[in-house]
Amino acid sequence: MKPTDPKSLTESAAGVFTYRSYGLVIRSEIVLPEFDPATPGGAPVQVAIRRGPVALPEGVRALGAWFEFSDSGVRFWWQAVGGFAVSADGSEVTVEYGAGVSDDLIAFPLLGPVLSEVLRRQGLFVLHASSVAFEGQGLALMADKGTGKSTTATALLRAGARLLADDLVAIRPDQNSIVPGFGQVKLAEEALTQLPEGSAVPRPHVHDQIDKIRVLVPGLMAPEPVPARRLYVLVRGGGSEARIERPATGEMVPALLRFAYADRFGRAGPQGAEAARQFRDAVAVARHSAVRRLILPDGVTELDKVIAAIRTDLGEAP
Known part of the structure; x- marks a missing residue:
């Protein structure tokens, strides 16, 4: 059905x-x-x-x-x-x-x-990101709009990953686990080819100002929470190669706070004790997960290089 x-x-x-x-x-x-x-x-x-x-x-x-x-x-x-x-x-x-x-x-x-x-x-630390379980590890992909986080996530799905979330990535700070959300991704039309064949159910267009296609992928969902291993900040490199860099220790928590979903509300967002809890949660997540910069190559035809770079990175020490 x-x-x-x-x-x-x-x-x-x-x-x-x-x-x-x-x-x-x-x-x-x-x-x-x-x-x-x-x-x-x-x-x-x-x-x-x-x-x-x-x-x-x-x-x-x-x-x-x-x-x-x-x-x-x-x-x-x-x-x-x-x-x-x-x-x-x-x-x-x-x-x-x-x-x-x-x-x-x-x-x-x-x-x-x-x-x-x-x-x-409800006590979760929420990132504006995409997330997959890849070879037993939880990965989050954080990026500015248009950088390619959903496209990169779908390339990982094609390589055998399972979806944890697209857009809202929820991490339990006390357990350092990424919790599965729901089986839908939002993609540009050209990225649909990155999904495994037969896995996608495109949904009707809703509004003229919404340019991405909603695609149901329930069969690609991870069945349970996965430890958060890598939290990647995606950056366009302007070349044909993919590489992964380690930011300075002092840059990790600011990176997480920048891509925390609540940050989208600016100064009108969480204040006082709520803002302090958000900071503590970001510190807890950064302490147990490695934040990395993932430099993307230009073009969807080069995404196999991204997969290879991630595999190499996951093989390194935390």
Whole structure:
């Protein structure tokens, strides 16, 4: 049965769906085919997603985008999509649909910035990155937009890796493990050829301003958490070779904080005790995982050189 078939979802009589993702049991009033279905009434529900109004300050609905972090949680607003509220402990998410907005469009912020706050508030360190389990090791690929983290991740999948996450990489700082998320990647059209044959289920285009293709790859997911071994910062080198460099020790934590998902919110993001916890988590992750710079060659035809460089690097001492 295709992953996008609604009949493959686990649904209660009340139209509420039960899923499992990032090690969490999620009860949702919104259809999310990206997530793995779970059996209702099994493990305790840790996150509840419901439809409903989101209280917003006066004037916010006239803005294109807005968000606010506080001790009671975080609220988001996108005029083209709707409003979202996450509780202080990340256990509840309220979703207010904009007029005419589909579940597919709601899923873009819901499974991005909104879910990042759910995970962070559940005690995970969240990177804006892609991640795979490769030859028994957990790898995270961090990069600025357009550098090629998803393309590199799919090349690793073609080489036998298993997907841990694309876009939201969640690490348990106390265990130094990367937790599997959900089986979807977002790719430029030319990168689709890097996926193993027969593994991809492209999804419909949603919005004119979204240029990447969403592809379900549930059969390529890693089944369980994997120790975080290497955290690569991807850089375009402008040549035909791939190489891996060791940054100075003092550069490792700043690199992780730069690519922490919460950093995307700037100064309006986590403050005070929450910001201090984010720093402590980054230190813990950097202490147990090796941060490296991965210099990429130009062109998708050279990605086999990237795989070879990673294999060599993993064979070296931590």
